Each structure stands twice: as structure tokens, then as C-alpha cells.
Amino acid sequence: DAKTTQPPSMDCAEGRAANLPCNHSTISGNEYVYWYRQIHSQGPQYIIHGLKNNETNEMASLIITEDRKSSTLILPHATLRDTAVYYCIVRIYNQGGKLIFGQGTELSVKP
Amino acid sequence: NAGVTQTPKFQVLKTGQSMTLQCAQDMNHEYMSWYRQDPGMGLRLIHYSVGAGITDQGEVPNGYNVSRSTTEDFPLRLLSAAPSQTSVYFCASSARTGREQYFGPGTRLTVT
Numbered sequence: 001d002a003k004t005t006q007p008p009s010m011d012c013a014e015g016r017a018a019n020l021p022c023n024h025s026t027i028s029g030n031e032y033v034y035w036y037r038q039i040h041s042q043g044p045q046y047i048i049h050g051l052k053n054n055e056t057n058e059m060a061s062l063i064i065t066e067d068r069k070s071s072t073l074i075l076p077h078a079t080l081r082d083t084a085v086y087y088c089i090v091r092i093y094n095q096g097g098k099l100i101f102g103q104g105t106e107l108s109v110k111p
Numbered sequence: 112n113a114g115v116t117q118t119p120k121f122q123v124l125k126t127g128q129s130m131t132l133q134c135a136q137d138m139n140h141e142y143m144s145w146y147r148q149d150p151g152m153g154l155r156l157i158h159y160s161v162g163a164g165i166t167d168q169g170e171v172p173n174g175y176n177v178s179r180s181t182t183e184d185f186p187l188r189l190l191s192a193a194p195s196q197t198s199v200y201f202c203a204s205s206a207r208t209g210r211e212q213y214f215g216p217g218t219r220l221t222v223t
Contacts, residue, residue: 043115043201043214044154087153098144098169099203099212101153 004088009106012082018075020105022088025069031090033064035073038104039084047073047086051093078109112137115215117202123221124192132187132218134202141207143185144169145177147198148217154201160185161207192222 005023012018024033035047048055048062050071055062061074075082087104118133136143141162146154146169156169160179174196176188185204189196199219203212 041199041217043203043216044212045214046211049210085153093210098156098159099146099154100156100170101146103153 004090004102006086006088006102006105008103009108011108011110012075012078014080014109014111015077018078018082018107018109020073020075020086020088020107021070022073023070024088024090027068027090030092032093033062033068033071034089034091034099035060035062036087036089036099036101037082037084038087039081044087044101078107080109080111083107083109114138115202115204115213117200117215117218119218120216121219123223124189125223126193128192130189130192132189132200132202132220134185134187134215135183136185136202136204136213137183138204138206138213139182140204140213141182142205142212143179144203144212145175145185145187146201146203147171147196148201149198157187157200189220194222196220197222 032049032051034049036044038044048060050062064071085104085106087101115136144159145157148154155171158177160166166177199217201217202215205212
């Protein structure tokens, strides 16, 4: 699985968009970008995933660069409940239950 | 559906003791996994299973055993507990054609 690099921490004002970057310069053609988050030591929660097109769901948007070497997770209107550690993971789609986590980005949403 | 359940929630062991962490899911998922999370770190994969009777090692398998006799259950056995195994343990499951893993609430284990 390709390695990912994320900033260790970020702050965001409540109500503003939170943009979380991820570098994955060694990503292979068949690897997807997944995002999970972990709120205060709970089990991680799936957010979104994508291959090469931008994706949007009820939680977030995922923007993947054309060369696929980096991506950005966007929380459009961050709330205090979005304070969490966000993990960017690169892997082959549904690869047998394996997720390789990095250090993630600790997002603090402030009032 | 209860989703992914884990028992116990908390456990204290002495060095050398053995125990089994239980994990069950009621979503008929083929894939199940065990992770550990040490303070300030991301999760690390211990063992995983792609179906009943099939298991494989993850990143940090030493000191742990697993088996998968049913689709629903995936217990994790600590053979001889060591202080280095003090951690929070998460179980997860996913469908073969699913996009996401569902995680349990975790078991907090302390080995003294």
C-alpha cells in the first residue's frame, strides 16, 4: 500500500470549511484514497473514498488531483462535533479487510 | 442490528496471563479485522480474516492468535500477556463488496 503524509494538526473555525490535505505520491493506478476519522478514542468512522474523480457525500467532499499524487478532504461547514483525528489511507478497493493507518491529522474546530 | 460488538470493554491482566477478546458482528460481513492503538498513534493491523476458516497476519501479529469458525465471531487470543500489549483493541468488519469497515467500540487492556 502506498504511504500517505498528512499534517499532524490543524485548526478550523466553527462554520467555516475545513480542508485537510494528504500526499500520496507513490499511489498505484488501482489504489483508492479512503478517509476515516476517529472521534475521542471511539472506533474509526468511514467518511468517503475515491479513485480519480472528485466525490461528494452527505459528510464531505474529496478532491483528488489529476496526477493522483495528493488529495484534499473538505468538510464544508465544520462543527464542534467534527473535532477528531482524520486518517487518509491508500489501498486497493476492499482489500480483504486491511487498512493501514498512518498518524492522521488532528483537527480542532474552535467556536 | 447491533453492528460490531466487543467484550470486555476494560480488562486488567498480569504479565503471563492469557485471555480472549471477543468480537461479534451481525451484518453477515465476510471480512473481519483486529487492530491495536497505542497512545498518540494510529491503528495497527494485528490479524484479519476474509471468511470463516481463513485468517492472515497483519502488521503486528506476534503474541496474538485468531481463528474464524463462524462468520459472526472473530476472537483474539493473547497467549502470554506482556506490558507491551497494553493498548486499545478495535475489531472491524466489512462486506466483500462493501466500501467501508465498521468498527467496534474497543477494548481497553492494561497489562501490569
